[in-house]
Amino acid sequence: MRKFILALFLFVSFVLFADAPKYVFLFIGDGMAVTQRHAAEEFSKKIGRGPLLINSFPCKGLTATRSANRLVTDSAAAATAIACGEKTKNYTVGRNAEGKDVYSSAVAAKEAGKKVGIISTVTITHATPAAFYAHRAARGEGYGIAIDLVHSGFDFFAGGGLDGKYKDSKAKEFKKYGHAYKYAESKGYKIVRTKKDFLALKPSDGRILTRMTDGPLPYTIDIGEENPYPTLAELVAKGIEMLDNSNGFFMMAEGGRIDWAGHANDAATNVRETLAFDDAVKVALEFYEKHPKETLIVVTGDHETGGLTMGVANTGYSIDMGMLRYQTMSAGAFTKRLSSFYKKNPSLTIEDVKPLVEKAFGIVFDGLKDNLISLTDKERTDFLKAFESDMKFLKAKKEENRQYDGPKRYILGTTLSKILERRAGVAWSTGGHTAQSVLTTAIGCEAQLFNAPMDNTDIAKKIKSFYGK
Ligand SMILES: [Zn+2]
Incomplete structure (x- = not known):
């Protein structure tokens, strides 16, 4: 009977959402607005790398970023909007302005039988990735966010570790991260400790949580000849390999340190992070080229960081x-x-x-x-x-x-x-965020939905609609 209901459900969804993309990539450049994309592109051309792929996608729309209580959003409120489709107050993750839990496009994808992957170059419990699986009043509740991560049951978490290493917040909290990894293991996650083990992963390894570092991955500009960690492009490539299946997948990949270089007002580091992000989108594009009718790639930013100006x-x-x-x-x-x-x-x-x-x-x-x-x-x-x-x-x-x-x-x-x-x-004008709009670009199946001016909540609404939500 259960099988019959599932078959019926799949049939109905097939009829209703025949046009919906089977494979969805959502790339988020943290702190990446129009100027960051433009600056990185001009830098890229100067070093002989050519224009940015993310700026060449055929569908594009300016995207408003404000949160429920501030014209200048933080990453938690922005990610909640992009992931779940509701405005919330700054520093809130996966809950709306009234404090009610809200659910992300990743959860909708999971419920629709897709595999789900969450990737970030910063800690995987950081505000942007967290909004896809956690529900917390404050983005600083790192341990609680780690527990929510385990409960999500998503298939693939890769990049930085669980521990934000914000030494200025409750130090005791961070001792608990070891327990969070153990808890994840007890719930069936394979914990991956090295780049070598990561690159050797096979789909038969099941659900994955990486612990190659406890903090974020290094800045691209600081990587020497031997990178002890995978690049964002390598994380995405492995993610595709692990998530690919006949029902399709949803993948969110964040270039998290574009934002950090913005906070540091460090332009050379900023543009290099954006290029590494563009390289990762290139990997998704190669997948798209093999499955053009069934793949959607959306690239956006959550807000501008630093007030970067050219001129x-x-x-x-x-x-x-x-x-x-x-x-x-x-x-x-x-x-x-x-x-x-x-x-x-x-x-x-x-x-x-x-x-x-x-x-x-x-x-x-x-x-x-x-x-x-x-x-x-x-x-x-x-x-x-x-x-x-x-x-x-x-x-x-x-x-x-x-x-x-x-x-x-x-x-x-x-x-x-x-x-x-x-x-x-x-x-630069500030060490913080600004109210600037960001640019969303898209290519592939249903990409035309993103060829319009948008609010950041619209991104979630459009992606959720693919999964009948
Ligand atoms: Zn920031």
Whole structure:
């Protein structure tokens, strides 16, 4: 009887939703609005990589981002809107403004018999992925979100770990993450610890939760020759392999650190993250090309981060995004190097850091070197001031920069990246989010639904409609 009901259900859904895509990819660039896409594209062209795939999709629409209580949304409210189709207050995950649980397109897909995968380059309990499976009053309830993750029963969770490592919130909470992994295991999840094991996964391995790191994956710009973690593109490729089945799948993949580079006001790191995101969409496009009639790819952002602008005063309207190529590590990684130099040699002088500055930013402090950036007098003064300020904090043993908004203790890295940004012709207005609209682009089956101006809640509504919700 059960089988008969299931068969009937499948038949009815086939008749009702004959046009609905069997395979749905939803890509979310956190903190990626129009300017981030444009800046990354201009940078990409300068380094010979060509235009961005995500900007070339035939269907597009500006998408409003405000939350229920703020014109400037946070990622939790934005993700709840994109995932579940309802506005909520900032910092709320998977609940509407009245505090009622709301359900995502991923849940709808699961109920319709699809396999479901959730991928992120930041922690998998972070606000954006969480909105697809969790229901919590506050995005900071990391442990509760981890438990909700296990209860979702989704098939594939990959990328960063469970632990947000926000040391400034309740430290005790984080000890519990070990239990959350054990709990996941007891409920049938296979916990994957290494990149090697991850790349060797087979569909017969069942439900997956990765623990290759407890925190986020590294910034793309900071990855050396040997990447100990999979890239976002590799996560998506494996996701496709694991989720592909005759009923179809829903996959959400987040480029989570575009946002973090925005908060850090680090343009070179920001554009590299967006390119890595574009590479991941390319993997989905290859799948689409094999199943063009049954596949939909939607690419959006949840909000803008940093108030990134292209065009600064007194540069004669000239922009050269190629200047950002001189930067070879994130400003945050630079600060970490500086601090490790200091630990080895507490009487560090400016002479000692000049080679690192050349390597990290292509900047020569004095004189000229071929193909490197020389400084104006004012820039040299700013450099010295920032160096002295960082030394003061290193001597006082102050901890590393905070990931998010708030005062930045270490300023030399940012001072140097700003020198490149000034020459590139880009600037930032805030260390937080802004109210700008984002761009949604789409290709494939039913992509025309996304060829219109939208509210962020519309994305969820359209995707849910494929699953009869
Ligand atoms: Zn953010």
